[in-house]
Amino acid sequence: MRPPLPTLGPQPKKSPVGPVMVVSLLLGLSAGGVWWWKQRLASETPATVAAEPQATAPVAQGPVDTGAAAALPSAPTAAAAPSNDPLKAAGLSRAVIRIEGPLETAVTAAAGPEVGPALAQVVTRTLVWWVDVPGDIRRGDTLDVLYEVRPNEEPLVYAVRFTSNKTGQTHKTYRFQAEGDRNPRYYLPSGEELELRLENSPLDDYEQVTSLLRDGRRHKGVDFKTPVGTPVKAPFTGIVRRKNWSFRFNGNCIELEEVGGKHRRALFLHMDELPRTLKVGDRIAAGAVLGRSGNSGRSFAPHLHYQLEAGDERVLDPYESHRTYRRSLAATQRAAFEAEMRRQDALLGTTVAGG
Structure with a gap:
């Protein structure tokens, strides 16, 4: 069968009644829906307003977890509770x-x-x-x-x-x-x-021994934690042999060589500024004040480094060379x-x- 040929010339008019009824029906339904939605919102508004203060209080207590925003607890949170630990x-x-x-x-x-x-x-x-x-x-x-x-x-x-x-x-x-x-x-x-404390110690008092020869640090002396300005005393009678050598590492320092006896040498490092009256060659009596402890040289906190050596430069443990109690x-x-x-x-x- 052939398809119908196109119609030329004016077309017959269709009745507008059908489309008007359809449009009127749609407009009516839309108006009814809007009215129903407004009534529903009006009925739910009091409940929403009453819930807002409950949701607002926890927010000020810390960071908000967005995953739990829909179910904030009304009871105090664990973070706000006092610790029993x-x-x-x-x-x-x-x-x-x-x-x-x-x-x-x-x-x-x-x-x-x-x-x-x-x-x-x-x-x-x-x-x-x-x-x-x-x-x-x-x-x-x-x-x-x-x-x-x-x-x-x-x-x-x-x-x-x-x-x-x-x-x-x-x-x-x-x-x-x-x-x-x-x-x-x-x-x-x-x-x-x-x-243990040392008899004839270079310090009468200190806070703590922070390093020993036997603590695994390969340290050559004993470090006494003590405030700057603590009096440092000669552990034996001796002659001042050196003063302020290798200042970058030792800071203000003294080497005292024992007179007679064991001929030991005592080194005192990281001291405060030494007395100007102290000279190399001076004889110092046991118990006399050499100077004050400090935090000079390569030191990270106030302390006194006390090192003992034998005449042949062997490092000695002060806790074996001094009597202890x-x-x-x-x-x-x-x-x-x-x-x-x-x-x-x-x-x-x-x-x-x-x-």
Whole structure:
């Protein structure tokens, strides 16, 4: 069949009634829908307004989690609740450490990379009074450490509990400042100081021994942490042989050669400015003040470096060359110390790390 041919000329008119009815119907439906939607919004508006204050209060408490914005809790959040953690309340932290390799690795794993390396150094200052570090550190040794993190300073250790496979003992020490003492010290449960003191020491008092010959750092002397200006005394009668040599590293320094006896030499580094009256060749009596401690030369904190050498330049350990002793707390201080020891024990917990 052929398709129909196109029609030429005017077309017959169609009735407009059908299209008008369709348009009218659509307009009516649209108007009805708008009215129904407005009525629904009006009925829901009070509920929405009442919910806004509940949603607004938590927003001011911290960063908004957009994933939970549709279901904000009406109860106080966990962040707003007071902490029942006694460690946080005391501003302290606890590291629970089991040693299976290098000490620093174990401490860093427990305390985190920002604190761990420095904390390991500070903890070592207590361990060296019980064992040689690192030679006597064994796999399976455990440590509990109570410490305070301080901005731009090394961590401050309050208590250490160390179970040693070398000694077969659990060693403990606690930081405590006795009434009338210039500095806090670390004490054993017996009330004796953790650190040995030197007879005829170059310092009458100091805060802490921060380095020894046996602490694994290959240090040639003993470092005493002490404020700038602490009097430094001659440990024996001697002659001043050198003064302020290698200033870039040693800072203000003195070398004193013993008169008679063992012919030892004592080196005092990082001192404050030396007295102008002190001259090479001067004879200094035992116990006389040589100068004051400082923070000069290659020094990162106020301290005194005290080094002993034999006549043949062998480095000597002051803790083997001097007589030593431990100072004990006065009886009047024992009750306060025992109370502080109980407080720190409670923060450490009752179980040994790794047990």
